[in-house]
Amino acid sequence: MHNKTLAELSKGLSNKTFSSEELTRHFLDRIKTLDADVNSFITVTEQQALAQAKAADAKIANNEASALTGIPLAHKDIFCTEGIKTSCGSKMLDNFIPPYNATVIEKFNQVGAVSLGKTNMDEFAMGSSNESSFYGAVKNPWNTDCVPGGSSGGSAAAVAAQLAPASTGTDTGGSIRQPAALCGITGLKPTYGRVSRYGMIAFASSLDQGGPMTRSAEDAALMLNVMAGFDSKDSTSIDKAVPDYTATLNEDLSGLTIGLPKEYFGEGLTPAIEQAVQAAIKEYESMGASVKEISLPNTDLAVPCYYIIAPSEASANLSRFDGVRYGYRCENPEDLQDLYTRTREEGFGEEVKRRILVGTYALSAGFYDAYYRKAQQIRRLIKHDFVAAFKDVDIIMGPTVPNTAFALGEKSNDPISMYLEDIYTISTNLAGLPGMSIPAGLVDGKPAGLQLTGNYFAEAKLLNVAHQFQQATDWHQQIPVTKAEG
Ligand code: GLN
Numbered sequence: 001m002h003n004k005t006l007a008e009l010s011k012g013l014s015n016k017t018f019s020s021e022e023l024t025r026h027f028l029d030r031i032k033t034l035d036a037d038v039n040s041f042i043t044v045t046e047q048q049a050l051a052q053a054k055a056a057d058a059k060i061a062n063n064e065a066s067a068l069t070g071i072p073l074a075h076k077d078i079f080c081t082e083g084i085k086t087s088c089g090s091k092m093l094d095n096f097i098p099p100y101n102a103t104v105i106e107k108f109n110q111v112g113a114v115s116l117g118k119t120n121m122d123e124f125a126m127g128s129s130n131e132s133s134f135y136g137a138v139k140n141p142w143n144t145d146c147v148p149g150g151s152s153g154g155s156a157a158a159v160a161a162q163l164a165p166a167s168t169g170t171d172t173g174g175s176i177r178q179p180a181a182l183c184g185i186t187g188l189k190p191t192y193g194r195v196s197r198y199g200m201i202a203f204a205s206s207l208d209q210g211g212p213m214t215r216s217a218e219d220a221a222l223m224l225n226v227m228a229g230f231d232s233k234d235s236t237s238i239d240k241a242v243p244d245y246t247a248t249l250n251e252d253l254s255g256l257t258i259g260l261p262k263e264y265f266g267e268g269l270t271p272a273i274e275q276a277v278q279a280a281i282k283e284y285e286s287m288g289a290s291v292k293e294i295s296l297p298n299t300d301l302a303v304p305c306y307y308i309i310a311p312s313e314a315s316a317n318l319s320r321f322d323g324v325r326y327g328y329r330c331e332n333p334e335d336l337q338d339l340y341t342r343t344r345e346e347g348f349g350e351e352v353k354r355r356i357l358v359g360t361y362a363l364s365a366g367f368y369d370a371y372y373r374k375a376q377q378i379r380r381l382i383k384h385d386f387v388a389a390f391k392d393v394d395i396i397m398g399p400t401v402p403n404t405a406f407a408l409g410e411k412s413n414d415p416i417s418m419y420l421e422d423i424y425t426i427s428t429n430l431a432g433l434p435g436m437s438i439p440a441g442l443v444d445g446k447p448a449g450l451q452l453t454g455n456y457f458a459e460a461k462l463l464n465v466a467h468q469f470q471q472a473t474d475w476h477q478q479i480p481v482t483k484a485e486g
Pocket of ligand 1: 172
């Protein structure tokens with residue numbers, strides 16, 4: 001059952017080939033036997049999952065089921081779950097049990113999906129390797145000496161190791177697409193405002209967006225059908241009708257114009273990844289698409305711009321963790337100042353502290369104009385690059401990441417080289433556009449990702465373009481052989 005897509009599992013449930021309870025037990029067993037090597041889960045909610053599965057079986061028996069009823073999923077531990085620990089990968093929230101559900105969780109509950117538990121992640125979603133988690137690093141199922149990417153590394157690894165058929169992630173600068181690329185799965189970051197951020201612990205509020213991590217584009221469409229939509233509890237949620245994302249998956253691609261940004265194929269890109277991307281583009285040409293070279297001239301400013309804006313927003317968002325309201329509190333504080341200082345000193349990890357320092361500095365009087373305002377101006381230029389490009393092309397393609405999964409520890413003492421992991425993904429967030437990563441090859445036995453970037457609210461087009469590739473190729477069906485499975 002674990003090698004089936006959501007679409008196939010849904011069929012199996014409605015045909016009564018297996019029950020949701022059987023399916024859920026199967027995945028819980030796999031997590032028990034295989035996750036020791038991967039460390040993709042922080043919390044496994046066995047009892048709750050089985051109760052949800054029984055309720056789903058009743059729904060199916062009463063013909064009240066929809067596509068994801070009874071399907072087990074895993075959620076990034078950034079989404080608040082009522083009565084279930086939500087740690088955000090941090091010691092600061094190791095004791096935090098939210099009294100409410102994030103809207104995304106609520107939506108999956110409403111359709112009767114099952115939650116297997118909460119997945120590991122970089123602390124407060126800051127990172128590209130999943131090594132900054134308080135709960136230890138996640139291992140890449142393709143090679144357990146390598147990182148799975150981050151920050152949604154647990155969600156990506158769980159799907160790649162087939163410990164969950166699909167998962168949720170969040171993407172502030174690449175955290176869905178980059179781990180999807182490194183773990184050989186399909187990941188979609190929707191347009192900013194398409195999926196509610198309510199109850200999703202905030203990192204950089206103007207960039208954060210939740211989305212699906214799956215084994216195929218069709219599965220991502222099924223997930224997005226549930227996740228997308230207006231939410232009055234999120235002030236930046238957009239009130240726009242949600243199409244059925246599965247309805248247009250099979251549209252013909254003849255006449256599609258693909259833009260290849262010349263800045264995405266330069267220095268720093270591993271030649272074998274470039275070859276995989278070029279082979280994918282050839283595949284698209286054989287489907288009737290045409291290719292046009294484009295330029296996104298401000299690409300090299302994206303990483304520095306992001307590393308002013310994201311830490312600035314993070315420094316404001318993380319000020320709430322003060323030892324007073326919730327989360328970790330230091331022992332025996334001498335006074336209020338000591339409570340704040342020691343709580344934050346002991347509760348946050350190194351990368352989070354680095355971001356808070358950078359952000360506080362960039363926002364402080366005297367530096368605001370030089371850094372924060374400047375970064376906002378550059379952000380506008382980056383957005384304009386895309387707006388101009390989409391006048392000529394329907395979709396932009398390139399590599400998701402310049403390299404394949406790197407060794408654990410390889411970049412942990414070099415923040416700049418870690419930050420460059422997101423060189424191709426970050427602009428999409430700064431512009432608020434939707435982006436996807438799909439598997440497009442194997443390089444030395446490790447997955448390579450193809451990135452697709454669409455115009456605002458063009459998720460249906462992205463999914464259509466990704467699905468057509470997956471109809472013609474089988475990269476998305478390749479699976480790693482985990483150690484315990486042999
Ligand atoms: N790797 C980037 C960072 O560390 C992006 C993280 C994310 O998208 N949450 O900020």
